[in-house]
Amino acid sequence: MxxxxxxxxxxxxxxxxxxxxxxxxxxxxxxxxxxxxxxxxxxxxxxxxxxxTKQALLDALALEGFQRLTTALDASLERAGEAFGDRLSGLARTYLDFAITNTALLDLMYGRKHDPDATAELVAATHRLKNLATDLIESGQRGGQVRPGPVERQAVPLMVALQGLTALALTGGFTQEQLDQGVDETIAFILRGYAP
Amino acid sequence: MxxxxxxxxxxxxxxxxxxxxxxxxxxxxxxxxxxxxxxxxxxxxxxxxxxxTKQALLDALALEGFQRLTTALDASLERAGEAFGDRLSGLARTYLDFAITNTALLDLMYGRKHDPDATAELVAATHRLKNLATDLIESGQRGGQVRPGPVERQAVPLMVALQGLTALALTGGFTQEQLDQGVDETIAFILRGYAP
DNA sequence: CTACATTGTTATCACCGCTTACATTCGAGT
DNA sequence: ACTCGAATGTAAGCGGTGATAACAATGTAG
Known part of the structure; x- marks a missing residue:
């Protein structure tokens, strides 16, 4: 033995x-x-x-998290059809789902992110995430479902909504039902806001 | 001596x-x-x-933070006129300002909040915050600037926006100018979304 | 097969949160 | 004004932590 x-x-x-x-x-x-x-x-x-160091371990973990998240989001866009509403809704739900099933990891990811001495890799990973949102908005503009305007500005409300939804989901003290309704409500709200 | x-x-x-x-x-x-x-x-x-324990210190700190935040928000509503847009915009800016000048404290506040064994006082403090938002929406409905519907649901997008804005502000890697524009954009966006 | 790089071990440091037993000070009731 | 208990601070020590340096075992390229 x-x-x-x-x-x-x-x-x-x-x-x-x-x-x-x-x-x-x-x-x-x-x-x-x-x-x-x-x-x-x-x-x-x-x-x-x-x-x-311990921080190095946490950074590696956060990086892995970003990779998994972007993979999931990419897959969601892959699955979705052409309709802007579907794409947006799918993205939001996928993001939220990741947030709920990986709460602590997501916290770690964003916690590390605004630390001045974060890894270059980490910063790059967050940029990739941001691009996903701006790309979606841009395609929505091309398709005419999103009012025209500088993408940089137009994308902000979407990112706000994503971040806000997860924040609420994680800390809100909502029931699952309230949460589902809230997501529906917010997505409808966003689409209304983006309408030309 | x-x-x-x-x-x-x-x-x-x-x-x-x-x-x-x-x-x-x-x-x-x-x-x-x-x-x-x-x-x-x-x-x-x-x-x-x-x-x-150390946690008790942190809890006390978080509680103090909630008190300061609600005080600031109350004051903001006090200052604002009757117009729904002004009230909402003021609330959002005040919240965001607190978040920026008290980043770590806010993190602590929300971090402690979804811990199962948080103080009763802490939970109460967060509820007071939630009420501030629903009250605003409700008054908006009375004034006709917010589409009718159950307040519980209608208030969600507002809270989403507040949380999301701060999250972005803190972790976003935006310039101050981008941030200001983003706030303007988002507030306009919200008002559009709430319009009857 | 040997020399080097990689990976793990042992031992040790300084620091931490927390607890227990003891010391000092404050203040309320007489 | 005195006493005596409550509040507040101290001293000492426990087990745990992250980090580092010196050493041992293993893998691997030439």
């Missing part, structure tokens, strides 16, 4: 996975490198080979 | 004030009870007389 091998195999991935689980189940405050090491069955100093 | 007196005088207030300063300048992660005690010129265990 082989004892536990000296080398873990894929400690980096294991740490990220365990970290996300802990984040999800017990919140960011409870996340300890030493505990992750224990759970992974390695010594307390081992994680430092893969993540120089 | 008297040595430092055995009793601090108002340690509780001093701790809260120092804590807010630290929160503002160095973020929530850097906040340590021991350090606060050092800065207040008191032994490491002294704070525990006023705040049993």
């Amino acid at each position: 082989r004892a536990r091998p000296y080398h873990h195999g894929d400690l980096r991935a294991a740490l990220l996975s365990l970290a996300e689980q802990t984040l999800r189940e017990r919140g960011p405050a409870e996340l300890s490198l030493r505990e992750l090491a224990r759970e992974a069955g390695v010594s307390p100093a081992a994680p430092s080979r893969h993540f120089k | 008297r040595a430092r007196p055995y009793h601090h005088g108002d340690l509780r207030a001093a701790l809260l004030s120092l804590a807010e300063q630290t929160l503002r300048e160095r973020g929530p992660a850097e906040l340590s009870l021991r350090e606060l005690a050092r800065e207040a010129g008191v032994s490491p265990a002294a704070p525990s007389r006023h705040f049993k």
Whole structure:
């Protein structure tokens, strides 16, 4: 019977996975490198080979989150038809769904984002997200469902709505039903606001 | 020359004030009870007389934040005239201003809010905030500037917009000018959406 | 097969939040 | 004015944390 091998195999991935689980189940405050090491069955100093600091681990986790989110949003747009309303509604619901099922991760993502010394990769990831919104608005303008005007400005209400919906969903103390209604209401509201 | 007196005088207030300063300048992660005690010129265990745990300190800070915010919002409504647009615009700008000048504090406020074991006082404070929004919408309906419908639903887009605006303002990477334009745009957008 | 890079371990540091037992001061009731 | 309990502060110590440095085992390229 082989004892536990000296080398873990894929400690980096294991740490990220365990970290996300802990984040999800017990919140960011409870996340300890030493505990992750224990759970992974390695010594307390081992994680430092893969993540120089705790912050580096969190950054990697946030980056992974951004990747998963943009993937989901891309897929949603892929699924949707041509109609602007459908695309917008699908985007909003996908975003909201991600927010609800990955609350702590999303918090981490946005929390890290406005830290002055965030990774360049992280900043890039957020830009990609922003582009998704402006692209949608722009195509809506081409199709005539969105009033003309500078995209940079026109896209703001959409991003506001997305951020706001998730914020409410996460902190609001709403029932699931209220929430669904609120989403419907808000999407209708947005479309009305964008109408030419 | 008297040595430092055995009793601090108002340690509780001093701790809260120092804590807010630290929160503002160095973020929530850097906040340590021991350090606060050092800065207040008191032994490491002294704070525990006023705040049993670190979380209790943070809760007190968050509560203070809610009080200051609702005060500011009340004042804004007081200042504004009767016109629905003005009231809404004033409310939004006041909220946003608070968010920008008290970023970390607001984060703390909302972060604590959806924690299962939050103080009853905290929950009450957030409800007061929610009422402010529904009241505004309701009065808008009475005045005929807001389409009729259940207030509970109609108020959602407003709260969404407030939350979303602050979220964007804090994490967005916008210039001040872009932000001002975005606020204008969003407020116009909201009014259009609420129009009967 | 050897030399080097990678990955893990051990040991140690300084710091943290929290608790317990003890010291000082304040203030209310006589 | 005195006393005595409540409030407030101190000292010491526990277990936990993130980080680092020195050392050991393993993988791998030449």
